[in-house]
Amino acid sequence: MDFSTALRVSASGMAAQRMRMNTISSNIANINTTRTPEGGPYRRKDVVFEAMPDQRNFGEMVTVKPDEQVQRVQVTDVLSDRKAPLMKYEPDNPDANEEGYVAYPNINLMEEMANMIQASRSYEANVSAVQASKDMAMSALEIGR
Amino acid sequence: MSNPLFDKTTNALGATINFRSLRQNVTAANIANAETPGYKAKVVDFEEALGRAIDLEGWTKETATDPEHMIIGPGAISRSRADVYDNPDVNVSNDGNTVDMEKEMATLQENSILYKAALNLINKKLGALRYAATDGGR
Numbered sequence: 548m549d550f551s552t553a554l555r556v557s558a559s560g561m562a563a564q565r566m567r568m569n570t571i572s573s574n575i576a577n578i579n580t581t582r583t584p585e586g587g588p589y590r591r592k593d594v595v596f597e598a599m600p601d602q603r604n605f606g607e608m609v610t611v612k613p614d615e616q617v618q619r620v621q622v623t624d625v626l627s628d629r630k631a632p633l634m635k636y637e638p639d640n641p642d643a644n645e646e647g648y649v650a651y652p653n654i655n656l657m658e659e660m661a662n663m664i665q666a667s668r669s670y671e672a673n674v675s676a677v678q679a680s681k682d683m684a685m686s687a688l689e690i691g692r
Numbered sequence: 693m694s695n696p697l698f699d700k701t702t703n704a705l706g707a708t709i710n711f712r713s714l715r716q717n718v719t720a721a722n723i724a725n726a727e728t729p730g731y732k733a734k735v736v737d738f739e740e741a742l743g744r745a746i747d748l749e750g751w752t753k754e755t756a757t758d759p760e761h762m763i764i765g766p767g768a769i770s771r772s773r774a775d776v777y778d779n780p781d782v783n784v785s786n787d788g789n790t791v792d793m794e795k796e797m798a799t800l801q802e803n804s805i806l807y808k809a810a811l812n813l814i815n816k817k818l819g820a821l822r823y824a825a826t827d828g829g830r
Contacts, residue, residue, distance in 0.1 A: 683712075
């Protein structure tokens with residue numbers, strides 16, 4: 548029951564949304580990438596969010612019963628999309644196969660833009676939560692003034 | 693607790709501040725997990741328990757004959773507890789998440805305003821005490 552908990556949890560939400568934003572930028576930037584170090588076209592990336600009990604450090608984990616109800620969010624994995632690549636007929640392209648088709652990443656720009664707006668709105672919501680918690684903590688300092 | 697300088701009202705306001713800071717933490721967690729698959733939105737319920745405790749605070753301790761009985765003597769307020777549970781009144785989205793962002797933002801702002809209101813009331817109480825302690829401001 549302290550303000551650092553609220554601030555820490557909101558910060559975890561901001562970090563998770565920022566991470567999501569990074570993968571979305573990566574997807575948009577690589578929308579036409581046909582070569583990757585692991586071979587084949589670029590595959591769309593997606594983050595996995597997971598709720599975790601909020602614990603500050605190991606010492607607290609063993610001494611204090613964690614408040615299970617207040618959970619922070621964490622990006623636990625970044626997955627590659629398993630959709631089949633888009634095949635386009637471009638016989639002149641150096642990456643074309645024997646039939647003249649080039650494998651392009653199966654990325655829908657509209658979907659990425661929608662996800663981007665959602666991520667930035669969620670980030671803003673966390674910023675508002677930080678702002679509200681900060682205002683409360685500041686006014687608590689005014690008791691008895 | 694039985695200190696006449698800091699009466700029932702001050703105790704109740706102190707408890708309110710504690711509960712509201714818990715609600716702030718829980719709401720912040722809901723907002724942070726607004727897109728976590730399977731996360732269930734939590735709510736903090738303290739108004740009813742606190743209201744009951746305020747009613748019972750004035751009673752004397754002797755009316756409780758067993759330690760297991762509900763605490764009704766002095767200290768009822770400081771020992772009242774808040775309940776945190778999964779919000780039953782929600783829409784479940786496709787991924788099992790039940791956070792309603794608009795509702796959470798409204799709760800956040802409301803909680804923040806009422807927290808500050810409680811702080812203002814405490815300050816008024818302390819101001820009145822100070823006025824008396826300084827001999828009417830002379």
